[in-house]
Amino acid sequence: MSLIISDTQYIEGLDVYEVSINDLPNIDYTSINYEKKNDLQYFCNNKEVIEQIKDYFTNDIIKSKINEAFDIDFVIQKNLPNFELIPHFDNNDMLGVILINLVNSNTSTEFYNNQNIKIGQAPTDVNKGIMYLNNFDFKHGYKNNTNNNRYIAICMIYKK
Numbered sequence: 001m002s003l004i005i006s007d008t009q010y011i012e013g014l015d016v017y018e019v020s021i022n023d024l025p026n027i028d029y030t031s032i033n034y035e036k037k038n039d040l041q042y043f044c045n046n047k048e049v050i051e052q053i054k055d056y057f058t059n060d061i062i063k064s065k066i067n068e069a070f071d072i073d074f075v076i077q078k079n080l081p082n083f084e085l086i087p088h089f090d091n092n093d094m095l096g097v098i099l100i101n102l103v104n105s106n107t108s109t110e111f112y113n114n115q116n117i118k119i120g121q122a123p124t125d126v127n128k129g130i131m132y133l134n135n136f137d138f139k140h141g142y143k144n145n146t147n148n149n150r151y152i153a154i155c156m157i158y159k160k
Helices: 047-054
Strands: 004-009 016-020 034-038 041-044 070-079 084-088 094-101 110-112 118-121 128-133 139-143 150-159
Touching: 016 094, 047 070
Parallel strands: none
Antiparallel strands: 004 016, 016 128, 034 041, 041 070, 070 150, 084 139, 094 128, 094 150, 110 118, 110 139
């Protein structure tokens, strides 16, 4: 069981890498329990499911891209149609983020240059995703402009 982080930049010149998990557990992510955070965003509260997925995000794999001490926080989210995060930079305590699609999705995280022009989009296929390192070369954002819920695993990597 492993997370694979590509050595090749997903968007040329930026610290953005495609990731995948080929042996993701066979869980119906659409029917597990989620707790409402706001009108369009929910977090999984099933500890057993969270632990199964979290085990993929090992420090040894993440250390291949991050050279300083870090802690991770992990969540599984359900984003309803029209959920939106405007393009933004993460705060200085954030070193990076890994996102994995838990179901096929027609939408995903988008990347923008500093003039807010879209320069790329993360994969939308199940078991695929993106790792991006926090810096000020690009912004990221998301809008679920489909009629379907988006289900993703998110590993947030913070400075220790």
